[in-house]
Amino acid sequence: MDIRKVKKLIELLEESGISEIEISEGEESVRISRHPQGMTVMQAAALPAPMPAAQLAPAAAPVAPVAAPAAPAAPAADKTITAPMVGTFYSAPAPGAKAFVQVGDEIKVGQVLCIIEAMKMMNQIESEKDGRVVSVLARNGEPVEFGQTLFVIE
Numbered sequence: 001m002d003i004r005k006v007k008k009l010i011e012l013l014e015e016s017g018i019s020e021i022e023i024s025e026g027e028e029s030v031r032i033s034r035h036p037q038g039m040t041v042m043q044a045a046a047l048p049a050p051m052p053a054a055q056l057a058p059a060a061a062p063v064a065p066v067a068a069p070a071a072p073a074a075p076a077a078d079k080t081i082t083a084p085m086v087g088t089f090y091s092a093p094a095p096g097a098k099a100f101v102q103v104g105d106e107i108k109v110g111q112v113l114c115i116i117e118a119m120k121m122m123n124q125i126e127s128e129k130d131g132r133v134v135s136v137l138a139r140n141g142e143p144v145e146f147g148q149t150l151f152v153i154e
Contacts, residue, residue: 006030079134081127081151087118089138089150099140101151105133113151116144129153 013021013032020033083089091099091114100112107113107127116123131153138150 006032078129079131079153080149081113081125081129081153083116083138083144083146083148083150084125085116085118085123086146087116087123087144089140089142089144090115090117090122091136091138091140101133101136103133103135107131107133107153114138125150 009021009023009030009032020031022031023029091101093100093115100114101107108130109127111127112124113127114125116125134152134154136151138144138148144150
């Protein structure tokens with residue numbers, strides 16, 4: 001399937017507000033979904049690498065204290081912006097360019113906060129909330145996992 005067709009499908013998905021689309025052409029098919037489950041299916045090749053790290057994390061003692069502060073933060077989940085997919089976090093549109101947002105910036109719904117590169121596609125991550133950026137928890141060029149907190153806002 002032509003990559004231009006896939007990009008067009010992604011644009012249609014974003015513009016229409018539908019949550020999932022699946023297209024088949026002969027033996028080829030593509031499924032694009034806004035749901036995390038769909039992202040997992042699309043990135044199945046990337047799953048083996050994160051799995052060992054995920055398995056090591058619960059066994060490591062330092063993770064337990066990190067999880068303890070996250071528990072009180074659970075009621076404030078509406079104050080965080082998390083990664084909607086697995087990929088590489090970029091805080092700016094290009095190397096050396098100014099970051100999309102910095103600590104202290106006021107953000108609005110729909111404002112681009114960062115880019116996550118997944119499967120050689122640059123995905124702009126937009127804010128779903130208004131507020132002020134309190135902290136940026138992801139580092140530029142570092143891998144992020146689905147559900148990982150990227151920004152804390154108030």
